[in-house]
Amino acid sequence: MYHAPVLLSESLEALQIRPDGAYVDATFGGGGHAAPILNRLGDNGRLYAFDQDEDAQANAAKAPFSEHPGFVFIRSNFRFLKRQLRAAGARPGSVQGILADLGVSSHQLDTPERGFSYRFSADLDMRMNPDDERSAADVLNTYTQDDLQRVFGNYGEVRNARTLAQACVQQRERSPFRTTGDLVALCEKMVMGERWRYLSQVFQALRMEVNDETGALQDFLKDATEMLATGGRLVVITYHSIEDRIVKNWLKAGNFEGTPKQDFYGNIERPFLLITKKPIEPQAEEIKENPRARSAKLRVGEKKV
Numbered sequence: 001m002y003h004a005p006v007l008l009s010e011s012l013e014a015l016q017i018r019p020d021g022a023y024v025d026a027t028f029g030g031g032g033h034a035a036p037i038l039n040r041l042g043d044n045g046r047l048y049a050f051d052q053d054e055d056a057q058a059n060a061a062k063a064p065f066s067e068h069p070g071f072v073f074i075r076s077n078f079r080f081l082k083r084q085l086r087a088a089g090a091r092p093g094s095v096q097g098i099l100a101d102l103g104v105s106s107h108q109l110d111t112p113e114r115g116f117s118y119r120f121s122a123d124l125d126m127r128m129n130p131d132d133e134r135s136a137a138d139v140l141n142t143y144t145q146d147d148l149q150r151v152f153g154n155y156g157e158v159r160n161a162r163t164l165a166q167a168c169v170q171q172r173e174r175s176p177f178r179t180t181g182d183l184v185a186l187c188e189k190m191v192m193g194e195r196w197r198y199l200s201q202v203f204q205a206l207r208m209e210v211n212d213e214t215g216a217l218q219d220f221l222k223d224a225t226e227m228l229a230t231g232g233r234l235v236v237i238t239y240h241s242i243e244d245r246i247v248k249n250w251l252k253a254g255n256f257e258g259t260p261k262q263d264f265y266g267n268i269e270r271p272f273l274l275i276t277k278k279p280i281e282p283q284a285e286e287i288k289e290n291p292r293a294r295s296a297k298l299r300v301g302e303k304k305v
C-alpha cells in the first residue's frame, strides 16, 4: 500500500465538502484523502491535488478516480499554491477547503533508494522532489558546524546536537558522506537514549532541512489563506512540534508569532475562526493499526471575511 491516510474521517468532516465546491489536497501522496474527497464531489466540483514527488504523480495517473472530470493533479511544491492554482484557473477567494497532510508518505520512507530511512542502505538523498538540487549528503558535506547543530537541534531535538555536528565535520574531512550507512555508522557512536529514536530524530532533522519543510509550510499558509473563500476551511495535519506551532499561530493570529494585530480602533484582527481550540489527535485504535499516525495533530480554521 502506498500510504494509509491519517485522521481520515476527521479531515473529511472538517472540510465540510459541498458537491459543487472547489477543494485542494496539497499533499496527494497515495490519494488516501483525495479519493474520498472526490467521491463526495459532483461533476461540477473540483479537486486540485498537489505533490512534488514524481512517484505520487505516477500514482495519481493510474488511480481510478483520475477520470473524474473535476480532478486536476499539479506536480509542484505546495509553497507555490497561489501561482499554480491561478494558472489552473482558480481565483483567489474561490476555494472552499484546503487540506495539507504534511511530511513524507510511507511509500517514500519504505522505498530504500530514496534515502529517507536509516533502515535501508542507500545514497543519502531525501529529496521529495528528485529534481531539487540539494541532497542530504550535500547538507552534511557542506554546512558549517553551527548550521548542522541548528538542524539537528531544532528539527530533530537531538540532545547532543553540538557533539554530533562536530563529529560530522571531522568525519567528512576523512571521507565525505555518501550513503545512509555512513551516517548510521557515525550516529552509532553518538547515540543518546534508544537507538531507533536517536536515528529517527537525526534522519528527520536532515529531511526537514533538505526539503525546507518549515519554509514551504509558511509560504503555503499565506497562499492558502488568500485562495480560500469566506467560510472556507483550512485543515492541516502536522507530525512535528515546530510545524504544529507554525500552524497554530497562523490560525490564531494570521502571523507566525501568534500575536494577533490590532486595527486602528484597537479591534483584534483574526483571519480565522478557530474550529479546533485544541488539536484533534488520532484515537488509540488508529494508532494501533497505523503507528505512523501517533504524532499527528489536526487543526482547522474557517476563513473570516
Ligand SMILES: C[S@@+](CC[C@H](N)C(=O)[O-])C[C@H]1O[C@@H](n2cnc3c(N)ncnc32)[C@H](O)[C@@H]1O
Pocket: 003, 004, 005, 006, 026, 027, 028, 029, 030, 031, 032, 033, 050, 051, 052, 053, 056, 076, 077, 078, 079, 101, 102, 103, 104, 105, 106, 128, 216
Ligand atoms: C503524508 S503524505 C500524504 C499522504 C496522503 N494524504 C494520503 O493519505 O495518501 C505527504 C505527501 O506530501 C508530499 N509533500 C510534502 N511536502 C510537500 C510540499 N512542500 N509540496 C508538495 N508536496 C509535498 C510528499 O511528497 C508526500 O507524498
